[in-house]
Amino acid sequence: MKQALTVPKLKAMKNQGKPIAVVTAYDYPSAVLSEEAEVDMILVGDSLGNVVLGYETTVPVKLEDMIYHTRAVVRGAPGTMVVTDLPFATYRLGPEATLRNAARLMQEGGAHAVKMEGGAELADEIRLLTSAGIPVLGHLGLTPQSIHQIGGYKVQGKSEAEAEKLLSDARALEQAGAFGIVLELMTEELSAEISQAIGIPTIGIGAGRGCDGQVLVFHDLLRYGSGIREKKMVKSYANVGDTIREAIAQYVNEVKTRAFPEEKHSFTSQKAADPAQSEMGKLYGGERK
DSSP states (O other), X not given: OOXXXXXXXXXXXXXXXXXXXXXXXXXXXXXXXXXXXXXXXXXXXXXXXXXXXXXXXXXXXXXXXXXXXXXXXXXXXXXXXXXXXXXXXXXXXXXXXXXXXXXXXXHTTOOSEEEOOBSGGGHHHHHHHHHTTOOEEEEEESOGGGHHHHTSSOOBOOSHXXXXXXXXXXXXXXXXXXXXXXXXSBOHHHHHHHHHHOSSOEEEESSOSOSSEEEXXXXXXXXXXXXXXXXXXXXXXXXXXXXXXXXXXXXXXXXXXXXXXXGXXXXXXXXXXXXXXXXXXXXXXXXXX
């Protein structure tokens, strides 16, 4: 069976110049398909609030939601590194609460690591978690849990002051012990600068070509869903949403017109059936002898 990446192997990929392919997935079937496609890492993002649970933001997502979905992903991809988001208001609460919540994601959910949004202000909590054996993936740039404070989905790092702050934060996360950093929705120049300035992998989403890896959401890259919006930072590789919708519509039509089920989808009693076509007949390859 495929062996999940470890933190040292992930860092080695950066040193060797091997790009890291990450998919954000939320359930068993998407995890199975992602592992079969040989992704390097699966991120169970709190974006499941938007994509799966129908919330406007990630803020309503609870720790129990993340544990539930992580368990499903781990069952579907036992040979892939799984990293799970600590959701809104489950950290920055003091060392005891942060450690307890991160430990639950690993003990109850089965995650290999946790992800936290924020910069240098998280350094102490990252040190605490890593000293307890919990690997931490950082997240800089657009941080969706802070969307109300940021004021919307805006490209980060455009000004010199913003860029300097994000570079400083990246260095602080590395020094605190983070094994990698997600860089979301920031200028390509800045993400490349950060990637070159630190020794841990960077995983980009809307951060250009200079990162050590890339991540896309399962539903975005497949256009799986209704009303998937065009996003500059996303490339879709299929359009399964339309295929699924058309298939369901065809099913509905056939039920309404009584075209489904057909005789071949139905069962008959053994007395009324031709022995060769009965269930027992099929079992024995024709008429019973």
